[in-house]
Each structure stands twice: as structure tokens, then as C-alpha cells.
Amino acid sequence: MSVRPLRPARWASAPILTLPALALLAACSGGGAAGGGGSPGDPATGPDGAESYTLDLEGKEERVDDIGTVYDEVYGGKPMPGALAPTTGTATFNGAVSFGSQVKDPDLVAALAVTVDFGTAGVTGSMWDFHDRAGHVAGGSVALTGEVPEESPSSVVLGGQGLLDWGPEQIYLRIDMTGDLYGAKADWLYGQGVATLTTDGVEETYTATLGGDNDRVD
Structure with missing residues (x-):
């Protein structure tokens, strides 16, 4: 059986942040999607700035x-x-x-x-x-x-x-x-x-x- 990975979403070219990096980003930006990276369980932003998915x-x-x-x-x-x-x-x-x-x-x-x-x-x-x-x-x-x-x-x-x-x-x-x-x-x-x-x-x-x-x- 051929098993293929999920098709990358439109924002997949952006780097994936680790949990420590997300925590640091939230601390610097005040947290949440407005800071540009989000945090686990909160809305994250795609390249157009829209809240498009949740990262957990x-x-x-x-x-x-x-x-x-x-x-x-x-x-x-x-x-x-x-x-x-x-x-x-x-x-x-x-x-x-x-x-x-x-x-x-x-x-x-x-x-x-x-x-x-x-x-x-x-x-x-x-x-x-x-x-x-x-x-x-x-x-x-x-x-x-x-x-x-x-x-x-x-x-x-x-x-x-x-x-x-x-x-x-x-x-x-x-x-x-x-x-x-x-x-x-x-x-x-x-x-x-x-x-x-x-x-x-x-x-x-x-x-x-x-x-x-x-x-x-x-």
C-alpha cells in the first residue's frame, strides 16, 4: 500500500516553532495570534495574518x-x-x-x-x-x-x-x-x-x- 504524507497547507513553508520558541514569542509579543506566532491551543496565523488554524x-x-x-x-x-x-x-x-x-x-x-x-x-x-x-x-x-x-x-x-x-x-x-x-x-x-x-x-x-x-x- 502506498502511503503519502498529507499535502502541505498553504502556510507549510513557514518555519514550525518548537514549544520553547512559542513561549518566548508569546512573552515578547504579549501572547496570542496578534504576536504573529500564537501558542499551543490558541489560534495561529498564516502568512496573510488571518487566524487560519490552531497549533497544539x-x-x-x-x-x-x-x-x-x-x-x-x-x-x-x-x-x-x-x-x-x-x-x-x-x-x-x-x-x-x-x-x-x-x-x-x-x-x-x-x-x-x-x-x-x-x-x-x-x-x-x-x-x-x-x-x-x-x-x-x-x-x-x-x-x-x-x-x-x-x-x-x-x-x-x-x-x-x-x-x-x-x-x-x-x-x-x-x-x-x-x-x-x-x-x-x-x-x-x-x-x-x-x-x-x-x-x-x-x-x-x-x-x-x-x-x-x-x-x-x-
Whole structure:
């Protein structure tokens, strides 16, 4: 599968400031977009001076840590055998989705929550808080739905679609993933799939990796 990086936004030629540099700039300018660079979580300015996107490097790193932690837990292990999968109750997995060929160095990353109802075999979830490689944040979220396959009770299939608002650009995202349960008590959900991002009629395909911790079991 060919995985291409996100198309650079119109301001991508400008240098990306590190957190210390942003803090120094805010201190010198009084902070905020009026100073020309912004700060994590505040509107940042493009080359035309318009508030066109939000920069949140710390938030991006938190999402990368979320997926990286699950990756480290399941790496080299085997999924839970189907015979040991829960048949009643629900489990909620909180984590992240990484887009690109490198799980811990993604082109795009988003927060993830997936709830599995083992009694009904239903799966629901959501992705939000999307960050690109530089830390720019997109508005919007993607609702996910799916099921626990009857022939594979220790896995889930899920997918969804939605519109992401990236300042001057809107990106349509469609994603389909398969995840497996890991751990003696279904401690983690981890898997991969394919995501298609469409901007101005141009489609780009990414490997999507999902990972979540089982935060609650009823």
C-alpha cells in the first residue's frame, strides 16, 4: 500500500516553532495570534495574518503517546483466543488512531474511544482531536460503528466517515478498521485498516492503526 504524507497547507513553508520558541514569542509579543506566532491551543496565523488554524503540539504528543503505549503492550504478543472472548457486558477502549506507515511518527493522529457490547455484538465509537504532523488541529469528529464478527469473537470491525475542518481546507475522511483484543481480560484493542482522505477531489490513502486501553468493564 502506498502511503503519502498529507499535502502541505498553504502556510507549510513557514518555519514550525518548537514549544520553547512559542513561549518566548508569546512573552515578547504579549501572547496570542496578534504576536504573529500564537501558542499551543490558541489560534495561529498564516502568512496573510488571518487566524487560519490552531497549533497544539502538546496535544499531538499526547495522542501519539496514547497509541504508542498500546503498541508497546501488544508488540510481539498474540490476540486473545476467540474461545476466551467475553460474551456478556461491555468494554470501553480509550486511545488513539495513527495514520501513516510509522505508528509512533504519524502523518496524522486522533483521539479514539470505542465501546464494545459483547452481549449484542455491537460496536460504537468516535474519533476527534485530529492533529497533523506539525501539531495543527482540525475541527470535526468521525462517528464509528461496527460489530463483533460471529466467526471471530475476539475481534471487532468498525468504520465511519466525516468532514474535518482544517482552516482554509476541508478534508473528507473515510476509515475502515479491524481490531483484535489482547490480554487475559481483553486489556487492549489493537489493529489496522485503511483511511482515505479527500481534499478538493484528490484522494490520498493511509494505513490507519488503532489502539486503546480497556478502561471499563461492566
